[in-house]
Amino acid sequence: MTTKLLTVTGLGKSFGGVRAVDGIDFELARGELLALIGPNGAGKSTTFNMVNGQLRADSGSIRLEGTELIGMRPREIWRLGVGRTFQIAETFSSLTAVENVQMALLSADARLWSMWTRAARHRRAEAVELLDQVGMAAQADRPCSVLAYGDVKRVELAIAMANSPKLLLMDEPTAGMAPKERNELMALTKRLVVERNMAVLFTEHSMDVVFAYADRMIVLARGRLIAEGRPAEIRDDPKVQEVYFGS
Ligand code: ADP
Ligand code: MG
Numbered sequence: 001m002t003t004k005l006l007t008v009t010g011l012g013k014s015f016g017g018v019r020a021v022d023g024i025d026f027e028l029a030r031g032e033l034l035a036l037i038g039p040n041g042a043g044k045s046t047t048f049n050m051v052n053g054q055l056r057a058d059s060g061s062i063r064l065e066g067t068e069l070i071g072m073r074p075r076e077i078w079r080l081g082v083g084r085t086f087q088i089a090e091t092f093s094s095l096t097a098v099e100n101v102q103m104a105l106l107s108a109d110a111r112l113w114s115m116w117t118r119a120a121r122h123r124r125a126e127a128v129e130l131l132d133q134v135g136m137a138a139q140a141d142r143p144c145s146v147l148a149y150g151d152v153k154r155v156e157l158a159i160a161m162a163n164s165p166k167l168l169l170m171d172e173p174t175a176g177m178a179p180k181e182r183n184e185l186m187a188l189t190k191r192l193v194v195e196r197n198m199a200v201l202f203t204e205h206s207m208d209v210v211f212a213y214a215d216r217m218i219v220l221a222r223g224r225l226i227a228e229g230r231p232a233e234i235r236d237d238p239k240v241q242e243v244y245f246g247s
Helices: 044-051 074-079 097-107 116-122 124-133 149-161 179-195 207-213 238-245
Strands: 006-015 018-028 033-037 059-064 082-085 167-171 199-203 216-221 224-229
Touching: 006 044, 018 044, 018 059, 018 216, 018 224, 033 044, 033 179, 033 207, 044 167, 044 199, 074 082, 082 149, 097 124, 097 149, 124 149, 149 179, 179 199, 179 207, 216 238, 224 238
Parallel strands: 033 199, 033 216, 082 167, 167 199
Antiparallel strands: 006 018, 006 059, 216 224
16 A cells, blocks of 8 residues: 555534534645645635644644644644745745745755855755756846746745655645746646655646646535546536536
C-alpha cells in the first residue's frame, strides 16, 4: 500500500451554527495537481485554512505523510513542508524579485534569521536559481512594484519554493489574470509539480483551467464533498451540473 502525501478524513469545522465543512475525506499523492472547486460559501477557503493551520478543525484528521497536522501552528506546518500562495500576490514591493526570494530562503532557516542581512548575501545565488526555475532570472534585480502582475505571481511561486514544500496550497492562483498569463502560470506550476515530485491543492473558478491542468478534482457544496475524480469523469456528473448550473 502506498502512503499518500496528504490524507484528510472526516474533516469538519463549524462557525456558530454554520457547518462550513461537514466531514470531508480526500487524499493527495506526490506528483498530483488536485483542484478544489465549488460555489461561493462551499467551504473551500475553510478547508485550505485548516490544512495550513490558520483555522483549527473541530473534527477529523489531516495527515501529512502520517503526521497529524491538526493542533499544530501554521509555522510548524509550513516547516513540515506545506507552502502556500495567496489570492492576491504577496511580495515586498519595494524589494527586488531576487531580494524577495532571499527573504523567503532565510525565513526557512531559523538559524540564519537573526543575522539575515549578512546571510542574505550568501543566498543570492540560490535565490537567482529559484527565479530561473520560474523564468524570472532576467528580472531578478527589478523591484516587484514595477513587475507585471503575472510576473509577480511567478516571483511568489519562487518564494513558495524556497521552503522546498512537499505540498503547495494555492488559493485561486489565476484570479485577476488574462488567459495567456493564466495558462503560463498553470503550465509552470504543473512543471514544478513534476520536477520536484510535490503536490498542489488549488481552488479555481475557471473550469477551463481546471479541465486543462488538474489531474483530479473534488467538488464541495455546502460543506459536503459531492464529487471526486478526473475532470473528464466529473464534467457530466448530474450532482455537479446541478450545483453549477441549477439543472
Ligand atoms: P468558499 O471559500 O468555498 O467560498 P468559505 O470556506 O469561505 O467558502 O465559507 C464556508 C461557509 O462558512 C460560508 O457559509 C461562510 O459564510 C462561513 N464562514 C467562513 N468563514 C467564517 C468565519 N470566520 N466566521 C463565520 N462564518 C464563516
Ligand atoms: Mg473562498
